Amino acid sequence: MALKALVSPGPELTREELVRYARQIALPHLGLEGQRRLKDSRVLVLGAGGLGSPVLQYLAAAGVGTIGIADSDVVEVSNLQRQTIHTDARVGERKTASAAAAVRALNPLVDVIEHDEEVTTSNVLELVSEYDVVVDGTDNFEVQYVVDAACALVGKPLVWASVLRFDGQVTVFWATAPDGLDRTLDDLYPEQPDADPAESCSVAGVLGPVCAALGAVMATETLKLLGGYGEPLLGRLLVHDALDASWREVAFGHATPRAKAANIGEPYSVSLQGPAATGPATKLFERQSVTDASALPTSPAPLASISPTELKDLLDARERGEADFVLVDVREPHEHALVAIDGAELVPLGQILSDAAREILPPQERVIIHCHHDARSQRAAAALRENGWDDVVFVRGGIDAWVTDVEPSKPRY
Numbered sequence: 001m002a003l004k005a006l007v008s009p010g011p012e013l014t015r016e017e018l019v020r021y022a023r024q025i026a027l028p029h030l031g032l033e034g035q036r037r038l039k040d041s042r043v044l045v046l047g048a049g050g051l052g053s054p055v056l057q058y059l060a061a062a063g064v065g066t067i068g069i070a071d072s073d074v075v076e077v078s079n080l081q082r083q084t085i086h087t088d089a090r091v092g093e094r095k096t097a098s099a100a101a102a103v104r105a106l107n108p109l110v111d112v113i114e115h116d117e118e119v120t121t122s123n124v125l126e127l128v129s130e131y132d133v134v135v136d137g138t139d140n141f142e143v144q145y146v147v148d149a150a151c152a153l154v155g156k157p158l159v160w161a162s163v164l165r166f167d168g169q170v171t172v173f174w175a176t177a178p179d180g181l182d183r184t185l186d187d188l189y190p191e192q193p194d195a196d197p198a199e200s201c202s203v204a205g206v207l208g209p210v211c212a213a214l215g216a217v218m219a220t221e222t223l224k225l226l227g228g229y230g231e232p233l234l235g236r237l238l239v240h241d242a243l244d245a246s247w248r249e250v251a252f253g254h255a256t257p258r259a260k261a262a263n264i265g266e267p268y269s270v271s272l273q274g275p276a277a278t279g280p281a282t283k284l285f286e287r288q289s290v291t292d293a294s295a296l297p298t299s300p301a302p303l304a305s306i307s308p309t310e311l312k313d314l315l316d317a318r319e320r321g322e323a324d325f326v327l328v329d330v331r332e333p334h335e336h337a338l339v340a341i342d343g344a345e346l347v348p349l350g351q352i353l354s355d356a357a358r359e360i361l362p363p364q365e366r367v368i369i370h371c372h373h374d375a376r377s378q379r380a381a382a383a384l385r386e387n388g389w390d391d392v393v394f395v396r397g398g399i400d401a402w403v404t405d406v407e408p409s410k411p412r413y
Contacts, residue, residue: 005228010040
């Protein structure tokens, strides 16, 4: 069921606009009036990354009059595989500036507002209140709940998606939607999923075109809401599996009771309460990696850790014959090939309890473990401690912190 258009028609189109948007104006659902609505529309895109890239490009190309871009990161080389709005020449620049330049180059008729800041409970209400539709392309559940709560408070529709590996899902939340179509993120996930760094794109990976596929749906849903045509994805989760080229729809209703987000407008702190999630969408993705760290046991006792600079001192001492330990890298081979700490033994997390690993790190040895950050190294350390190793520590911040603090000439990813 089509909903009423969010935006009234703006000023008459110029000849330049008539030519630029001719193929879109030809659509009976849009026409001249629909294009004028887009001209007067304001859309906020949160995240200029894998999802934000196609959203920004298609909204700009379609003629959305004002586009806000919110991001607090800089462009890195490892972004370019999927964040196609950025170019190699933009590496090191702020993402908002890079994305804004790309949008202006694509369509100089669009106004771009840069919000180079982290989205927090302190600024989110001011951000979302300025726009007609909010598009969430972030990859942080805590931030997503804050954004959803703020959009609910001010009655703004929220177009949401998430991608990982070869999978993606997309839907629309709108707390004040008419005709019983009101939905929020709390309805899909009544209980906030635990953040698992091992399930982040930097660790688990993501296929770039999956971001493009989901981002294109997000842009389409945004245009439908602005123009008041088609049936928006309210109460319907669209799930994509790129490996078997399938799309399926999962309906979801209201959570009872709905979770409530607190502290909007306060310093960054989120408190969510609600029943345990039930139904078909309780997990973000069903497919797990063969080296998924969640399959390994965790230790109830606190794990000891050291800093990168402490590791450097220990490595120097080992070089002098004054220390004895085994440094283990539990990342995957392709990560180790990209950047490694000299003197580290590669034992991927999924093999940490194998016979081959036992030859490299016998239980009687002191073992120091690192990964990209420290999620996998903590899992590995816990697994070893529960299986006979007594002296095991992990490196806080992993090789990412090592490069930052000890060897800045090495690449980060």
